[in-house]
Amino acid sequence: MTLREKMMAVIADVNASVAERSELIELIAIAMLTRKNLFILGDPGQAKSYAINLFRQHISGARQFERLLSKQTDEEQLFGRIDLSSLIPGSIPQDVLKNDRRYTQMVSNLENMLSGLPAASPDGTAIAQVKQLSDDLEAYQKAVALTRGSEPVVNTSGKIPEADICFLDEIFKCNDGVLNSLLTAFNERKYTNEGRTYPIPTISFFAASNEIPNFNDPQEKILSALYDRLELKVVTENIAGRDNRLRVLKDKQAGNAGQVRAEITLEELLEMQRDVAAIPVPDAVNELVDDILCELRKSGIVVSDRKFLGYYPVVQAKAWLSGHAQVEPIDLLALKNYLWQLPGDRETVESTLQRMCVNPMQDKINDIRAMAKEVLDELDVSVAAGADGKKAFRKFRTELLRVYGLYRELNTKAQSDSERNMLRELLDDLEKDSRGAHEKNGYTYATLEELAELQ
Numbered sequence: 001m002t003l004r005e006k007m008m009a010v011i012a013d014v015n016a017s018v019a020e021r022s023e024l025i026e027l028i029a030i031a032m033l034t035r036k037n038l039f040i041l042g043d044p045g046q047a048k049s050y051a052i053n054l055f056r057q058h059i060s061g062a063r064q065f066e067r068l069l070s071k072q073t074d075e076e077q078l079f080g081r082i083d084l085s086s087l088i089p090g091s092i093p094q095d096v097l098k099n100d101r102r103y104t105q106m107v108s109n110l111e112n113m114l115s116g117l118p119a120a121s122p123d124g125t126a127i128a129q130v131k132q133l134s135d136d137l138e139a140y141q142k143a144v145a146l147t148r149g150s151e152p153v154v155n156t157s158g159k160i161p162e163a164d165i166c167f168l169d170e171i172f173k174c175n176d177g178v179l180n181s182l183l184t185a186f187n188e189r190k191y192t193n194e195g196r197t198y199p200i201p202t203i204s205f206f207a208a209s210n211e212i213p214n215f216n217d218p219q220e221k222i223l224s225a226l227y228d229r230l231e232l233k234v235v236t237e238n239i240a241g242r243d244n245r246l247r248v249l250k251d252k253q254a255g256n257a258g259q260v261r262a263e264i265t266l267e268e269l270l271e272m273q274r275d276v277a278a279i280p281v282p283d284a285v286n287e288l289v290d291d292i293l294c295e296l297r298k299s300g301i302v303v304s305d306r307k308f309l310g311y312y313p314v315v316q317a318k319a320w321l322s323g324h325a326q327v328e329p330i331d332l333l334a335l336k337n338y339l340w341q342l343p344g345d346r347e348t349v350e351s352t353l354q355r356m357c358v359n360p361m362q363d364k365i366n367d368i369r370a371m372a373k374e375v376l377d378e379l380d381v382s383v384a385a386g387a388d389g390k391k392a393f394r395k396f397r398t399e400l401l402r403v404y405g406l407y408r409e410l411n412t413k414a415q416s417d418s419e420r421n422m423l424r425e426l427l428d429d430l431e432k433d434s435r436g437a438h439e440k441n442g443y444t445y446a447t448l449e450e451l452a453e454l455q
Contacts, residue, residue: 003272004320007033009262010058011321017054017251017258018047019244020237027234027337028055028206029321032165032269033276034313037186037205037229039171041212041343042236048208049167054258056165061266062203065163069173075181079191080156106137154193161191161200164266171207171230172223179226186229203269205230212342231310234337235346272320279316280326284413286312288329288360292339295352301345307338314338332357361410361419365426368406372433375399379437393441397451400434404448 001009007029014025024040028051031038040048049066056064067078098104110133113126156162168174174182184190189200207230213220215227239245251257264272293308312327318334319327336350356363375396382392407426414420430448438445446454 003264003268003275004323006262006264006268007272008321010055010264013058013260013262014051014055018051019239019248020241021047021051023337024048024051024234024236025055026321027232028052030314030317030334031204031206031232032059033273033317033320035203035273036231036313037207038232038234039227039230040206040208040234040236041210042208043210043238046236046238048236049169050258052165052167052206057258057260058263059165059266059269060263062164062269063162064165064167065158065160066167066169068169069171069178071173071175073174073178075178075193078160078178079181079185079193080154080159080161103137103140106133106140109133110137160185160202161198164201164203165206166202166204167206167208169208171226172209172211172213172220174226176222179222183225183229186226231307232314232337233340235343276317276320277313279319279324281312281316282326284415285315285327285329285332288356289332289335292332292335292352292356295356296339296349299348299352301339301348302341303339311335311338329357329360361414361422364410365422368403368410368426369429371403371406372400372430375403376433376437379441383441389441393437393443396437400430400437401448401452401455404430404452 011025011029014028015022018025027038030036032055042048053064053066056062065078067073110130113130113133154161160166168182181191184192185200185202186205189202190197191200192198213223213227215221215224239248248257289308289311293303296303314334315327315331318331322328322331324331333353336346336353339353340346340349378399379392379396382395383389407423407430411420411423414423427448434448435445
């Protein structure tokens with residue numbers, strides 16, 4: 001199986017254990033393929049954490065950290081606490097010794113000697129050897145402590161700094177102290193303790209809540225930065241279909257829920273990330289996304305420049321999952337879970353993407369047709385109002401040639417026979433409008449191409 005086929009098998013396997021969560025499952029995959037963070041908005045009991053945990057179980061070697069946050073949650077519970085032994089002069093933390101090859105070899109030799117002690121000769125030789133090994137081990141430990149010096153060591157075992165996947169439930173219940181640490185972790189994949197900054201390996205942070213803070217409230221506005229760092233967002237609902245509810249129920253009763261049939265390794269996931277990043281993004285797609293940005297801003301949807309400039313990994317992942325050699329306009333539909341900021345924006349974002357991405361060429365052709373009609377209507381109104389006919393017609397020609405220029409620019413970007421056919425129909429309509437206006441106003445007709453050459 002190819003890497004893509006393996007990931008699609010994992011997605012299918014997870015989907016088989018849940019119901020009506022295909023959007024969430026795909027977004028979990030996209031988040032892991034792009035190292036982005038995902039926020040899940042939904043009521044308790046909607047299998048949010050279950051879906052993430054189940055997906056993680058399909059990635060062998062991936063470590064997960066999970067925590068339900070509250071106002072009492074402190075940084076130590078998330079990032080680890082100081083090993084007090086590291087502060088005692090002459091001592092050395094066990095975590096440091098575990099990474100010392102010579103020390104671990106000496107411990108292994110001592111353990112082997114002890115395990116064979118009952119069968120050793122009774123002449124005391126074995127006991128003397130054990131004592132010598134013990135003395136050597138103690139002396140080596142003291143020597144390492146002396147050369148290393150005393151400095152604070154944080155015990156991060158089982159905490160975020162050692163997790164590949166992190167799930168934080170009730171994310172907005174965190175206190176101000178934890179907030180700053182999470183911002184750095186989300187944005188930079190780093191954490192700071194005792195004045196030292198450490199990298200963390202976390203691929204993606206997943207967060208959930210059943211509500212979004214009121215960012216107009218001064219006390220809750222501070223959470224907006226954290227919310228913004230959760231680039232991908234999805235809303236879950238209770239299972240709507242009766243058949244789906246019963247299927248999940250029967251699987252749980254039969255003990256079949258959550259079975260892992262497909263699996264990928266952590267190393268394969270990292271290779272997948274490299275493949276995704278290599279998917280080409282054509283200039284036409286970047287231009288289309290810019291058009292979408294402008295359209296959303298006109299609709300009152302807030303999309304920051306930072307969000308616009310960071311869109312492409314999401315659609316690269318969608319293109320890779322879809323088996324596309326490069327990002328195609330249809331892949332931009334994945335941005336419906338990237339561009340909205342508030343739940344009320346979702347419908348506008350999705351409808352705009354559907355209109356502009358399912359057939360983006362048609363949308364642009366419709367715009368050009370609308371502009372041509374506006375030019376014709378303006379000519380008719382001017383003539384009917386008794387304006388100077390020649391002056392009005394010269395203005396008509398100028399405006400129509402401007403529209404024709406937009407057609408020619410669009411024609412250079414056609415990428416398929418169907419798009420070229422649509423553009424031929426557009427040109428025929430523009431020529432028909434031009435001919436009708438010339439004949440109606442008593443002027444000799446010339447093609448738009450001929451008029452353009454005369455300019």
